[in-house]
Amino acid sequence: MLTALALILGAALVCGAIARRLGFPSMAGELVAGVLLGPSVLGMVAPQVTGVVVDADGAxxxxxxxxxxxxxxxxxxxxxxxxxGPFLRGNARTIGVVSGVSFVIPLVAGIGIGLVLPAEYLGDGSNTGDATSTTEFAVLLGVAMSVSAIPVIARILGDLHLLQTRLGRLILSAGTLTDLAAWLALAAVSALVTVGLRGWHLPLTLLAMIGSVAVALVARPVIGRVLSRLESGGHDAQSAAVMVIAMVAGAAATEALHLEAVLGALLAGIACGRRPERVVAPLRLVTTAVLAPVFLASAGLHVDLRVLASPGVAGVAVGVITVAVVAKLLGGYLGARLARLSRWESMAVGSGLNARGVVEIIIATTGLSLGVFSEETYMIVVVMAVVTSVMAGPMVAAAARRCRQEAGQSDLVGAESAQHGT
Structure with a gap:
């Protein structure tokens, strides 16, 4: 057990460092680590090594x-x-329009593609006992296309010194609301696949989702007071521990309700609210430097490059990824223009939200585990996550340069834009 963890974490860290040296996100290298340890590389030449990190079923x-x-x-x-919270309330209209349009357009595009893809791209439903319907598959593919990866976006904005600008906070806020909608949709699809919509299942599922959101909102001031008291007393470690407990408990609660665990984690994070950086930074460091590489490498273990070598699958992958990129860029751009941002500000918004990263990989892994996605679709979605994350940085940087040229100041959205968003 410990050997498997050491092997996969070591491989992920080495490959992630190599990816950064080559100018790619570390996420890409960590995924490659799993691919190397998986069936398509070492599984063929050194199966005893692959056998350390996978079980007899290949998981x-x-x-x-x-x-x-x-x-x-x-x-x-x-x-x-x-x-x-204050920024969200002060710019509710702008953020609402941007997140709404940037979510709906890729969602519709993904559903459209899902309805016309051949049956071989649908999962067999083996993990739930029922055959996957085209509707379930299409909706989940649409959800995968509609998300944005907040960790990747935050890293890009930080590298470009945009994180504390109004434009940067707008992109992060819109991405977070977009992901909230995506997690709710994922929870609905998960419930549809696992318990179905027969009898009382549909109203019970809706009630469970509404109840989960209500509990998070009611618990928010209580959890906030507990965390603030610990932090004011200098007990930062205990505050971080309470946050972890809340997130794990939230995930367990929604999973017990036949909803997706990530929904509970998201709601628990909202209930915890923004905490001092001295509390969050160590927890974020352990998560991104140790835990996330293991998850990403484990996602790579499912990738079999021999499947992508098929011309048919490769052609579908190119088509799906192209539509996903265009739809997300268009959604973010149109949403920002409707919110009266300038042309290049709108392009920066669309480019930033186009990064799907680890969030999309989570959805791909969920789709595979539910039996909704086939191995081919899983790999297409994973490749989409990597490609869009690699694209986002240079595109946001180029749009930001044009914004600076137009505005003539470091704050990319000036007072005139601020009047439109509040």
Missing amino acids: PTTAISAVGTLAVVLLVGLAATELD
């Missing part, structure tokens, strides 16, 4: 899966704590 070992699950819970929960 990641229990220890790797457990660490990966914790990584997902903390990644989603910590991303939710980044919501800036």
Whole structure:
């Protein structure tokens, strides 16, 4: 068990460092680590090594899966704590329009593609006992296309010194709301697949989702007071521990309600709210430097490059990824223009929201585990996550330069734009 964790974490860190040296996100290298350890590389030339990190069925070992699950819970929960309440309230119209349009257009495009793809791209439903319907598959593919990766976006904005600008906070806020809608949709699809819509299942599922959101809102001031008291007393470690407990408990609660665990983690993060950087920074460091690489490498274990070598699958991958990129860029751009941002500000918004990163990989992994996605679709979605994350940085940087040229100041959205968003 410990050997498997050491092997996969070591490989992920080495490959992630190489990716950064080459100018790519570390996420890409960590995924490659899993591919190298998986069936398409070492599985063919050194199966005894692959056998350390996968079980007899070819799935990641229990220890790797457990660490990966914790990584997902903390990644989603910590991303939710980044919501800036005062900024969100002060720019509600702008953020609402941007997030709404940038979510709906890719969602519709993904559903359209899902309805016309051949049946071989649908999962067999083996993990739930029922055959996957085209509707379930199409909606989940649409959800995968509509998300944005807050950790990746935050890293890009930080590198470009945009994180504290109004434009940067707008992109982060819109991305977080977009992901909230995506997690709700994912929870609905998960419930549809696992319990169906027969009898009382549909109203019970809706009630469970509404109840989960209500509990998070009611618990928010209580959890906030507890955390603030610990932080004011200098007990930062205990405050971080309470946050982890809340996120894990939230994930367990929604999973018990036959909803997706990430929904509970997201709601728990919202309930915790923004915390002092001295509290969040160590927790974020452990999550991104240790836990997330294990999850990403374990996701790479499912990738079999021999499947992507098929011309038919490769052609579908290019088509799906192209539509996903165009739809997300268009959605973000149109949403920002409707909110009266300038042309280049709108392009920066669309480019930033186009990064899907680890969030899309979480959805791909969920789709595979539910039996909704086939191996081919899983790999297409994973490649889409990597491609869009690599694209986002240079595109946001180029749009930001044009914004600076037009505005003639470091604050990319000046007072005139601020009047439109409030």
